[in-house]
Amino acid sequence: MKNRSLTELSAGLKSGEFSSVELTQYFLQRISNYDTDLNAFITVTEEQALSAAKVADEKIAAGSATDLTGIPIAYKDLFCTEGVRTSCASKMLDNFIAPYTATAVEKLTQAGMPMLGKTNMDEFAMGSSNENSFYGAAKNPWDLERVPGGSSGGSAVAVAAKLAPVSLGTDTGGSIRQPASLTGITGIKPTYGRVSRFGMIAYASSLDQGGVFASSAEDCALVLQTMSGFDAKDSTSVERGVPDFSASLNDSLQELKIGLPKEFFDEGLDSNVADVVNEAIEAYKKLGAEIVEISLPNTHLAIPSYYVIAPAEASSNLSRFDGVRYGYRCDEPKDLTDMYMRSRGEGFGSEVKRRIMTGTYALSAGYYDAYYLKAQKIRRLISEDFKQAFENVDVIMGPVAPETAFKIGEKSDDPISMYLSDIYTLSLNLAGLTGMSVPAGFSRENKMPVGLQIIGNYFDEAKILNVAHQYQQVTDWHKKMPSAYAGEK
Amino acid sequence: MSLTVDEVKKIAFLARLSIQEENIEQYSQDLSSIFGLVEQMNAENVDDIEPMAHPQDAMQRLRDDVVTEVDQREKLLSNAPLTEDGLFLVPKVLD
Structure with a gap:
């Protein structure tokens, strides 16, 4: 059951092979079996999940189901969910019951997705390892001694260990792409303004954006489709039509121009990670893409400017x-x-x-x-770098993180070294672009997963999903699972 | 750049954060290294660059000045640490 795509799960529900209640019970059972070790969830909402699943089954029986009806989902614990604790993994909000529901969650609930629970994260989304949680660190299912990345660590772990078929996270400086990379799953951060931020507890408002973790680009496309779009309740949400993300998944990549920023392949990049990324680039050549070396000359300024803008906005928001x-x-x-x-x-x-x-x-x-x-002026320079690059290329590719998942405790006493691990992801948030992490293989040295980053132009989610999907048609890295959780139970 | 213990105490007060005395030295070291990192920006001349506040440089939208909120007093008060007669309670402010 757990290895099926969302489309396959939906087909199973509609054909009556299994009910949404059974499917939801299945994932609740996996949470109960495995989450004591993984700590992916802060709150499991079993009762709500099962009653929503019952409603979904009625909708399916009545023929009024969408493609997502009856498929359970987990939410990072900073999406407000009415009547359910929304803690931001902080002692500050340990007893906070959200009085309303975030727009992104509301849209998926309307589509009939039962909520399994609220996932672990770095407190207020500040961190790259999920160690900064009031409820303890989430663990990487590939190696319990290692971090799953952050800040949306719990949401990534839930999907990587198949405690949930899909989950939502948020990405302010890499908080979807980096944990997706470190846990070997697919994650997409949409363009700033694509998904409503209403009801997402704010960290850095000019950078925060909600997105999706799933087992494939195809699954991400389905969920992103439903949660995207203008929302009058978010003043930064963009009034712009949402294209059909699934319609272009099968477009050919012949003559696709891929830019490789030379600044993303510098001496700071672990050679095992570089090997995996380079192999993925080779696969794209075989798919007909043309590789172009580009430069994003202000990349080195991304960390300094981010660590002014994000904390400044956080000090105001908090x-x-x-x-x-x-x-x-x-x-x-x-x-x-x-x-x-x-x-x-x-x-x-x-x-x-x-x-x-x-x-x-x-x-x-x-x-x-x-x-x-x-910092805001430098933000402009970084954004101009991308603008120029996208005049010559369709997408940009590189590593997501300079190394694979590190050991729990390894960087927790050294904030600067933790900050530096976001070097390849931050600049995209500063520019406001869309990006993904796609599983591309494993480090030869420590056997931990490595993600390939695909960066798209503004509102070009359909393009990067297409580019990721084509790669997933010729590789099976996205189908690999940590063996301890690979059993059907 | 280095931030003294006194500067850290002042920042903590501005941010209304109580910090344990024994942790102040650590915060002073951490903030000093963070601003050391931040100061790499100084090598850049950005005098003529327009600051960027929003990725789409969007303007604030306006809406009609009509009431959109419904009364949720009880619900919203239920999260407050201390309330009385439909009001938030705080320590005495005026003598």
Whole structure:
């Protein structure tokens, strides 16, 4: 059951081979069997899942089902889900019951997808390893001693170990692509503005974008289709039609021009990762693509500017957690200031505090021009790099991360080395482009999965999904599963 | 660039974050290295570059000035740490 594509699951549901209740029970059972080790879920919503599955079965029987009706899904625990705890993996929101539902979730719920639960993540989406969670680290199913990446680590693990056929994550600086790469699954971050951010608890508002984890580009296309589109409730959502992402999946790649940025293949790239990526490029040549070397000369400025813009926006966004309207409040505050300080000091973890302070300093009186404004100017340079590159190529490819999944604890005491692991993913968020990670093989050295990054122009999700799908027609890396979880039970 | 312990205390206060005394030194080291990284931006002359705030450089949309919210007082208050008579309670502000 777990190895079927969403289209195959939908066919099974519609033909009556199995019901949505049975399918949902199957995945709930896998969660119960395996999640004690993996820690992919913060909250499992068994009751809601089964009652939604029952409704889905009625819709299917009545002939009013969509392609997604009855297929269960998991959500990163920063998508608000009405009546269900939405914690952002923070002590601050450990008892927060969302009073409304995020638009992306609402659309998928309307389509009939039962929610299995809410997945683990780095607190407030700040991190690249899922170690910064109030509920403990999520584990990489390929090696439990290693991180699954972050910040959407739990959502990636859930799909990689097939505790869910599909899940949602968010990507502010690589938080979908990097965990997809480190756990060997397919993930897509859409163009900024494509998916509504309404009801996604904000980290860095000008960078955050929701997206999908699944076992293939074909599956990603189906779910992204349903969650995309303009939403009046999100002022940054873009009023623009959504093309049929599945319709162009089978387009030929003859004469496709692929740009390889030389800055993505520098000395910082692990040679085992480079080997896998280069092999994938060879496969694209066989599919008829033309490879062009390009340059994104301001890539080295992506990390410095990101670590001003994201913390600055975070310090502003997270000021809403004041211990008054929702969230954690300290015991026995002696006055209002003490209540603010201790509620926030005790409610937030250390990485969140680090980023709030970084942002507060960058925005403080006298420093705005030197930091935030300068970072926004550099953001323009980075975006112009991509604009120029896309005049000559259709898509850009490279590694997702400089190395495979690292050991739990290896970088947790060193924020800078953790930040540097986002070198190939951040620039795309700064520009606001769409990107994917597609499983491309395993490191020869440690047998951990490696993803290929495919970057598309603005609103070109259909193109990168097509490019990924064609690769998945001639390779089977996306079908590999960690053996400990490969059994049918 | 290096941030002193006193500067860190000031930033923490501006951000309304209580920090344990024994952790301040670590935060000062971490923030110093973060700003060390950030200062790589200084090598670039960007005087003539237009800052970029939004990937599509979109303008804020306007909507008609009509009430769209419904009354959800009870529901929204249910997440508050302390309430009384439909109000949020905070420590005494005025004597």
